[in-house]
Structures are given as structure tokens and as C-alpha cells.
Amino acid sequence: MTVTSPELPIATFGTLDDAPSLLVDGGYGWVCVAACFIINCFTWGLVSVYGVYLSYYLRDDSFPGASPLDFAFVGGLTFAAAMLVAPLVTFLTRKYGTRPPMLFGVLSLAGGFVSASFAVKAWHLCLSQGALVGIGVGCVYIPSIPILSQWFSKKRSLANGITSAGSGIGGVIFSLTTNSMIENISVGWSLRITGVVAFLMTTIAVLLIKDRNDVIIPRQHPFDVQLLFRYDVWLLLLWAFVSMLGYITLLYSLPDFALSIHLSRSQSAEVITFLNLGTAIGRPFIGILSDRFGRIKVAAILTFACGTICFAIWIPARSFGVTVLFALVSGAILGVFWVTVGPICAEIVGLQQLQSLLSISWLTIVLPTLFSETIALRLRRPDSGREYLYPQLFAGIAYIVASAFLFELSRRHENRERIRHAER
Template sequence: MSITPEQVPGSSFTSPDASTLDFQDQDGSRGTTIIEEPEKSIRNFGGEEEDEKRDVELAVAAQPVSVPAPLDDGPPDGGYGWVVAVCQFFINFATWGYASAYGVFLSFYRETNFFPGATDIEFALIGGLLLSVAFLTSPLSNFLSKTYGFRIPMSVGVVIFTLGQIFAGLSTKIWQLFLTQGVMFGLGVGLVYMPTLPVLTQWFNKRRGLANGLASGGAGAGALVISILTRNNIQKLSLKWAFIINGLIAFALLTPSVLLMKTRVHATGAKFEPLQPRWLWHKGYAFVLLWFFFSVLGYIIAIYSVATYATAGLGLSQTLAANIQAITCGFQIIGRPGVGLSLDRFGRINGGSGATLIAGLSCLLIWIFADSYGLLIFFSVIQGLTGGTLFATCGSITAEVVGVKHIGSAMAIMWLVGVLPSTFAEPIGLALVDYSTNHLGWTGRKAFEISICFSGGSFIVAAIVLMGAKRHVQGNWNMLTKA
């Protein structure tokens, strides 16, 4: 670019390169102005106003351009993320581990008539209430996390969860058990667990399935330990002290886990969003919600009824029934990380659907024919490896369909969808057993056949409907495509 002295009266200009502008005034002083993208020519300027305008424009052009930094789209796939995974492992241990061990309490309540006048359906409803209140808490915990940060609802949840178990140990009437082991326990689980759901996915991408599987394996580990510990404490101490000891252990595990948990909200753009019903009719996510609904329906019946089947169906002792419960839950320690690893290898939807299908077939092909302790153990192993994996896969599948940014609000809807099946699954299962006994005259393990078929059928329906989400993600029905 060059500017002749005639173009600007009283000044002379030279342009040695395309990024500088040299000038010389009449008094002989010289200077250089740096510009970002000089024009090929500059029009005539005349008068002081044009000179001032030109100086302002050149000064503005010389300013550095501020470009917003893009969001970090690369999770570290490790580092402190593994600390977060360990924290979530112990959170699952002390929340869902206790919830999964409810079958031990249910079997004890039914066999001993510990609360006189209470019915089997009422005891089943307590287990369902525990889960449904936890699911219902999701919008509240999401709101509190958005407003005050995730540690506030988690800390409150730890206190409620601990007190719920202590007060349950002091309960002498069934309505007190509804409030403590049902409502308080569920509220504590929801406030502690729900805020952590989006966190782990923010730390992992390629290893997301494995990380979620390892973390959710805490539920299996917790159920294994708590099932055995609870049964031993009930026998050697009392129901009261079994509850109190469980509460103190939970407090000791949850407190450091809450303190060490960290998010990457600012780096990923993930949000603690308010409840958004739009996910109910999302073309792909609606299939995920249906999968979750039917999976919960099948899982609750299987996990809560297996100990009762051992005692009422096969005539085994309470100790052996507790062992069956522990085996079912214990193999989730292997199953959840294993299925999580398969999600990364074969696709998140493929892995989730496959595990759900196997869980259903284990009910229809193994459990219904289990007429011995050994065969029931075999069923417990297969069910443990696959049945509870819906909690290991739901986060990864949700992220696959709606994206990490919206996982919080999408999963809040998922937990609400889980309220009905979690509340009524076990009452439905026991009602089917009662119907078989009172109306069909079936006894022993045969009285459980309709309930077992209902559980297995629910799993299989869930596996099939999840293929709709696969169709949405990949755009076709090719079952061999990784998705």
C-alpha cells in the first residue's frame, strides 16, 4: 500500500510493508502505525475532523481481536478423574448398596413377623418407596446443585441418610418404618447420589463406559458387604443395632467422598439444568426412557425376590437366603465394570441392550427352573453380572443420545420415569405370588413362576425398545453397527 503526499495535505506517507504505515508531518516528525489488515488504498481525507476520524479507525484496527476460548471438548480420560471414580464407587457402595440389600430385610420381616399386623405388601412397598423417593428427589437435587453447588445437597443427604437408618433401628411400628427406611432413606440416597450423575462423564470420553462401570460396581460391593453384615448383626445383636451400624458405616464412607468430589462444569459447558419435560418426547431419548422403565421393573423383582424365593420357595434358611442375596449383588462388582468396558468396545447402546437381554433370559431359562441351592446360585451369578448394569450404562447411553452438556436434565427425567416401576415392582411381584397361592393353589417355588416370567419379560421388552435409540443415533437399523 502507498499513499502520496497529495492525498493527505500537510503529510507524507510511505508503506514499507503490508502491516505498517509510516508518516511524516510538516514539522518533520515521523511515526509508524501498526494495522491488522491494511486496505489496498485509502481515500482522500480533508480537514481536522477527517484526520481525527482516521486516527480513531486506525487505533481501533490496531487493537487485538478478542476471541472467546472454546469449551474444553477433551476430557482427560484419567488423572483426577480416577479419584472422582473412586469417590463415586463409595457413594454407590453406601447408597445403592444398602438399597440393593433390602431383600435381606424383606426376608427377615416376612419370616419373623417383627412388626405385628404388617403385611407382605406393606414391606414390599417400603422397599419400593425407598427407591421412588430417591428418584423423585432428582429435580430437587438438580435445583439445589444449580443454586448452591453440588456439595450442599450431598452434605444434607449424608445427614438425612445416616439419621434415617438410626431412626429405623428405633422404629417399633410399621408406619415409623415407612418414614425412616422408606422416606428418609430414599431422600438421603437421592440428595447424595443424584448430583454426582453428570460428574464422571465430564472426566472421561473413550474410557467413559469403563469408568462408569467401575464406579457403579460400588453398588454391588456395598450390597455384598451389607447383605452379609446386616444378616450377621441381626442374628448376633439385633435389628436395631444392624441399622445403627449400617448408618455409621455409611457416614464414614460418604463424608470424605463428598469432600473429594470435583466437577468440570466450566470446562465442558455441562449444566445443572432445571427439569425439562421435552426429553419425554425426544425422538431418540424416549426409547431410552422406556428401556429404563422396563429394566427397573424387571430388576427390582429379581433383586428383592431372590432371597424370599430361597426361603419360601425352596425352604432354605435365612442365612442361605442372605448368601444368595450377597452373591447376586456381589457379582455386580464384576458385571458392572465388565459391561461398562463392553460399552466402549462394542457401543454403549449395544452393550446396554445385550446385558438387559441376558438378564431377562436368565430369569426365563434359569431362575424359573431353580429347584436347588446350587442352581439358584448359578442364576444369582448371571443376574448379578447383567441385571444391575442398567445403572452402570444409563449415564453413558444418555450421553450418547443427548450429549454430555444436557445429561443432567435428561437423567432427571429418567429418574422420574423410574418412580412408578420402582414403587410397584416388588408389590406386583408379591401380588402375583399371592395370586398363584390363593387362586391357583400353587405352592413352593411354583408359586413364584408368574412373578419370575413377569420379571424376565420386562427385561426382554426393555432390550428390544432400546434399539429405537440405536436407530436414532446411527440413522439406520443395522444391528452390527457400533452405537
């Protein structure tokens, strides 16, 4: 018989008894939530603490002859490589299934951290801690994004919020341990231990995760050009592009900003810990608010709020307490893109085209993730007494401009829903 869902295409099951295991908003979907939580914890959670490594590289002359821009490029390359492989990963997922590209990503992720531990030149770091780790993150993370939208309908944003909190938990764990490992056993062993732990945990997650492609039958186009003829898609992509300029700047600059206002190295690491704690606490609430008040509207408001607090709290911050306050508040909302992009894409184009639009979204943020921290370090004025003033302005303006695109998208979406409701 045929069973339909208000947010899924028609799927055919053998009998009515087969249907309950395939219904949205529960069942094995919660196991997938746990698996995606682990994936976020040991991919983006690890990447988020690059700021700790960056402050170490910048202040300790670990690679003689390397410039600050070289180290900024390493962090940007991690994000850029993860997003750049999106079309290829989407193609491989369609051809071979979800797990093979994810397992390759596990090896690349772990290999990147371990090989970085033997780096003696900055370009070694670019290839290992930058490109190889980034490719691993992309191969593990990208196939996992559409899966939760396949399992959840009404609780879709909540599920994404819970899993996105994994990056905050991972960031808390590794921001605390990374600085301690660097101080006590060397940066090399810190990287090796990180690689081994990431390998073990992401392998478990990949073995647990399960897609519903046989039910949804997604198109999985690596790059569906037809989507680029839609105005609402362009609004989404502009939000993604511009908000990433602020996101990377804030995420990677905050530890060295703490050192620039004469906080200690341990306090700098604690600032990142509080930022990731804010992420862990805030992202599930973003999911709840999104399901309750509208995913696009909530994302627009929080994007604007993040830009506002850059001006209201970050720029005036000159002490540990105020910096921690900013880290907590911004941590809760600065990554609103990662929490909401999957549900918003599903809302704009539906589940069958979800992976196609996500693939385009990942490509859209390659350039801002690659170069935004490089831009931020170029904007620094070390001898001015306010070294990070211009990067702070850059981040705040980026978030506020990005929010304008989502507010326009929200307005159009609400009008469309109002017309659709009136026609019923």
C-alpha cells in the same frame, strides 16, 4: 487460548499449561472414580440388601398387623424417593454447587437407618428406611452421576462400570454382615451400625469429589420439556421404566424366593451375597464392552439376556446351587441400567443437557421402583408349590420388552452415525 475436545463443548483456558489438568480420561478424574465407587458402595450397596431385611420382616412377624405389601412398599419407596427428588437436587446443585445437597443427603441417609432402628410400626419403616433413606441416596448419588462423564471421554463407560461395581461390593459386605448382625445383636443394632458406617464413608466421598461445571457449563435444567419431543429420548425412557419393573422384582424377591424353596436363612443371605458379587465382577466388564462395541447396543443385549436367564435359570431353580448360579449371572447384568444410563444419555443429548435428561430419567422410574415389588408379592401363590412363578415370569417379560426399546434406539443411532460419517 482455546482448547477443544471431540466430546466436550469449547472451553477456554488461561494458558496451554492450564489445559492438561482439565483434559478428559485421566487426572483427578480417577479420584472422582474412587469417590463415586464409595458412594455406590454405601448407597445402592446398602439398598440392595433390603431383601435380607424383607425376608426377616416377612417371616418373623416383626410388626404385628403389617402385611407383606407394607414391607414391599418400604423397599420400593427407597428407590422411588431417591428418584423423585432428582429435579430438586438438580436445581440445588445448579444454585449451590455439588457438595451442599450431597452433604444433606449424607445426613438423611444415616438418619434414615438410625431412626428405622426405633420403628415399632410399619409406617415408621416407610418414613425412615423407606423415604428418608431414599432421599439421602438421591441427594448423594444424583449429583455424582454427571461428574464422571465430565472427566472421561473414551473411557467413560469403563469409569462408570468401575464405580457401579461399588454397589456390588457394598452389597457383598452388607449382605454378609446384615444377616449376622440381625441374628446376633438384633435388627435394631444392625440398622444403627449401618447408618453410622454409611455416614462416615459417604462424607469422605463427598469431600473428595470434584465436578467440572466451570468448564462444561451444563444447563442443569431440572426438567427440560423440550427433550420430551424427541423420539430417541422416549425410547430411552421406556427402556428405563419397563426394565425397572424387572430389576426391583428380581433384586428384592430373590432372598424370600430362596426361603420359599426351603433353603435356610443363612443360605438366603448367601444368595444375595453371590448376586452382589456378580454385580461387582460384571459391571466393570459391562463398561469395557460398552466402550468397545457401543453403549446402546451392549445395554440392549444385556437387558435381553437378563430376561432370558429369568426363564432359563431362575424359574427351574429348586436347589441352592442353581439359585446361586442364577444370582451370580443375573447379578452381573441385572443392573445394566445403572451402569449405562449416564453414558447413553450423554451420547443422545451431549454433556450440556446430560443432567436434564438424567433428571427426567430418574422421574420416569419412580412408579416402577415404587410398585414393582408390591406387584411381585401380589403375584405370589404361596400354596401352589411354585410360590414365585408369576413374579419370575413378570421379571423376565419386563426385561425382554425393555430390550426392544433399546434395540430400536441402537438402530436409529447407528443410522444417524452412518449418515454423519458419510457427510464428512
